[in-house]
Amino acid sequence: MANRSGAQRPNGTQGKICQFKLVLLGESAVGKSSLVLRFVKGQFHEYQESTIGAAFLTQTVCLDDTTVKFEIWDTAGQERYHSLAPMYYRGAQAAIVVYDITNQDTFGRAKTWVKELQRQASPNIVIALAGNKADLANKRMVEHDEAQGYAEENGLLFMETSAKTAMNVNDIFLAIAKKLPKNEQVTGAGTSGQGRRLVESEGQQKAPGNCCK
Amino acid sequence: MARSCFSKVDEYGFERPDDFDYETYEDFMSQYLIVLAKRAKKWAELIGEGKSLKRNLTVKRYVRKGIPGEHRGLVWLTVSGAEALRDEWGSDFYQKLLNGPMNQDIVDIVRTDLPRTFPDNIFFSAGENHQQQLYNILVAYAHDNHEVGYCQGLNYIAGLLLLVTKSEDTTFWLLKVLVERIFPNYYTRTMDGVITDIDVLDELIRLKIPEVHRHVASVGLPWAVITTKWFICLFAEVLPIETVLRIWDCLFYEGSKIIFRVCLTLVKRNQGSILQCKDFSSLAECFKEITRDSLVIECHDFMQSIFKVPGSLPLNLIVKLRTRLAQQRQNQMRSDRVWTWHIP
Numbered sequence: 001m002a003n004r005s006g007a008q009r010p011n012g013t014q015g016k017i018c019q020f021k022l023v024l025l026g027e028s029a030v031g032k033s034s035l036v037l038r039f040v041k042g043q044f045h046e047y048q049e050s051t052i053g054a055a056f057l058t059q060t061v062c063l064d065d066t067t068v069k070f071e072i073w074d075t076a077g078q079e080r081y082h083s084l085a086p087m088y089y090r091g092a093q094a095a096i097v098v099y100d101i102t103n104q105d106t107f108g109r110a111k112t113w114v115k116e117l118q119r120q121a122s123p124n125i126v127i128a129l130a131g132n133k134a135d136l137a138n139k140r141m142v143e144h145d146e147a148q149g150y151a152e153e154n155g156l157l158f159m160e161t162s163a164k165t166a167m168n169v170n171d172i173f174l175a176i177a178k179k180l181p182k183n184e185q186v187t188g189a190g191t192s193g194q195g196r197r198l199v200e201s202e203g204q205q206k207a208p209g210n211c212c213k
Numbered sequence: 214m215a216r217s218c219f220s221k222v223d224e225y226g227f228e229r230p231d232d233f234d235y236e237t238y239e240d241f242m243s244q245y246l247i248v249l250a251k252r253a254k255k256w257a258e259l260i261g262e263g264k265s266l267k268r269n270l271t272v273k274r275y276v277r278k279g280i281p282g283e284h285r286g287l288v289w290l291t292v293s294g295a296e297a298l299r300d301e302w303g304s305d306f307y308q309k310l311l312n313g314p315m316n317q318d319i320v321d322i323v324r325t326d327l328p329r330t331f332p333d334n335i336f337f338s339a340g341e342n343h344q345q346q347l348y349n350i351l352v353a354y355a356h357d358n359h360e361v362g363y364c365q366g367l368n369y370i371a372g373l374l375l376l377v378t379k380s381e382d383t384t385f386w387l388l389k390v391l392v393e394r395i396f397p398n399y400y401t402r403t404m405d406g407v408i409t410d411i412d413v414l415d416e417l418i419r420l421k422i423p424e425v426h427r428h429v430a431s432v433g434l435p436w437a438v439i440t441t442k443w444f445i446c447l448f449a450e451v452l453p454i455e456t457v458l459r460i461w462d463c464l465f466y467e468g469s470k471i472i473f474r475v476c477l478t479l480v481k482r483n484q485g486s487i488l489q490c491k492d493f494s495s496l497a498e499c500f501k502e503i504t505r506d507s508l509v510i511e512c513h514d515f516m517q518s519i520f521k522v523p524g525s526l527p528l529n530l531i532v533k534l535r536t537r538l539a540q541q542r543q544n545q546m547r548s549d550r551v552w553t554w555h556i557p
Contacts, residue, residue, distance in 0.1 A: 028365065029325045047332040052366045052450070053441030056497040071494055078322075078365045080402045087437055 015065035018182050022070045022173075023089045025113045026098035027106040028077030031132040034163035035098065036074045039173055044164050051076045054088055061170075061177050068177040070094075089117060094126045094176045099147075101131045101160060102139040107147065114154060126179045128157035128172055135162040224282075225376045225454055226336040237507045248513050253281045260284065266291045268466070276466045277516065279459050286378030286387075293465040295390040307385045310353040319355045323348060323363055330368040336376060346381045347372055354388055361392060364400035366445040373449045377458065387465075391447075395469050399445065405539070407444050410469070411437045412538040413531060414476050421477060421523060425484050432496050439500045440476060448475065451504050456512040463516070470531055477523035478515070479503055 024032040033048045033055065040059045055074045060067055073088040075081070089095060095117055099110040110129060117127055129151045131142060144160060151158035157175050161168040219235060219242075222228050252275075259275060260266050266288065280288045290296040299306070327344050331337040337344055350371050355363040370391065374384040392399070398406030415436045419426040429436070442450070447464065448457045463471045480487065483503045490496035509515055 028322070029329070045332065047328040049332060049450070050326050050329045050365050050368065052369070052445050054438065056438075056494075056501075058494055076365060080364060080404055083403060083408070084437065084441060087435055 017067045019069045020093045022094040023073045023092040024096050027109040030098045030100040030106050031163050032098050038163045038169045063177050089121045096128045098130045100133050101142045102136050104141045107142045131160040134160040135164050226334045228333045241511050276462050280462045286383045289465045293390045295386040299386045307382050323351045326368045330372050361400045369446050369449045409539045413534045459512045459516045474519040478519045481522050
């Protein structure tokens with residue numbers, strides 16, 4: 001279950017604290033911002049404002065003795081914002097690629113994002129595929145099994161989600177948190193020299209390697 | 214604090230957020246109403262009784278001090294050249310576009326964004342005709358300018374123009390002049406203009422506020438991440454509405470360099486708090502905070518400061534930087550392509 005206890009830097013006495021950068025990608029209006037809003041604030045708006053550039057939010061989840069803090073970049077979906085996307089996924093340890101189960105085109109677009117991430121993002125990035133708007137099952141155009149099969153072939157986590165009903169929203173973030181490596185330095189520069197332009201180091205770099213001591 | 218005398222909905226129809234700071238706002242408004250009354254009188258003298266408005270130093274000075282709400286549409290049209298553009302293309306041009314054939318892809322993409330534009334504004338919530346008017350404007354523009362089509366962000370700009378002018382036709386021409394003359398290449402498919410101008414801002418901050426530039430670089434937050442929405446939305450949905458409109462007053466008269474003045478002022482006047490942020494998250498939060506604190510709510514003072522705080526900012530410097538940085542980016546992209554090509 002997500003909580004917002006605002007975990008701070010560990011002092012060695014409490015459990016481990018890890019911080020990860022996560023990016024959401026996917027076609028316009030598939031529900032990226034709604035997933036984040038549900039996960040971070042537990043809210044849902046029928047008409048979520050379109051995201052321009054990107055929005056930044058954080059949320060913390062607890063996993064056994066580990067506290068995982070997600071730094072979330074929620075990006076704009078329109079195709080022409082594509083050239084800005086590398087700025088957000090470079091240095092990310094996790095990505096959620098979102099499509100809308102009622103729209104086949106958005107599934108195709110999701111596959112393109114997965115390919116791009118596999119080619120250009122950090123080699124160890126954990127990618128999850130989210131088939132959102134699962135509450136609209138009567139308008140379904142993308143079969144669950146088709147997406148599941150694709151996810152398995154490509155080594156992705158996969159869940160159908162609904163930001164509206166909250167179905168699987170916390171679960172997908174938790175599944176990512178579980179899969180992320182927690183015993184090594186994972187932020188920024190540890191993820192190879194890609195992305196010369198930015199995000200080589202983040203806050204936690206101030207104390208290198210302390211992510212999960 | 215007692216309940217405010219200000220309603221939950223502002224004069225443009227936006228619902229004030231739950232955490233709206235009525236106290237700060239009331240303090241500000243008690244002073245600003247006096248300014249508004251004074252400006253209204255001055256403007257009435259300037260444009261009253263059939264006097265025509267022309268671009269000159271007096272008008273420029275007046276514009277910097279704020280155009281009264283009731284005159285905004287008209288003054289924006291005149292000083293930006295949008296009116297001349299309309300005369301050139303014909304006054305029925307907009308209507309003709311609306312009567313022309315429509316591309317289904319454009320219709321669909323605009324329709325998707327309609328209910329997602331200002332959902333917390335009473336004029337845009339379901340059933341109100343601003344949604345239909347906004348649809349008309351965006352679709353007409355996308356068919357007029359194929360190079361731009363529909364770019365997300367234009368919905369907020371056109372939406373706000375519509376709230377101010379209450380006229381589809383006026384909004385269309387103001388949108389056209391913004392997109393094609395004031396900010397060329399911002400909203401095209403590659404958005405090169407925006408990317409270049411963000412690089413220009415980066416360089417201006419390096420030159421003018423080097424301490425902040427070094428600090429933000431060391432934290433690792435790119436200026437593009439911070440400012441993309443500032444540039445694309447021209448501060449709509451970023452700064453308080455009255456401040457945005459005051460900025461637009463100057464934009465329509467003086468052009469795109471006003472955006473740099475606003476960005477530099479925001480950064481410079483907040484450099485203390487920016488320098489205190491030691492990590493990525495707190496810095497990202499800080500940049501959200503500085504777009505809604507009392508410094509920007511007090512729009513009159515803020516607008517005076519944009520002409521002082523950043524210091525001299527000649528247009529030819531911006532033009533030179535644009536040329537140089539766009540060229541650098543082109544070269545970089547070319548070498549990246551070669552580089553990628555050799556990676557197995």
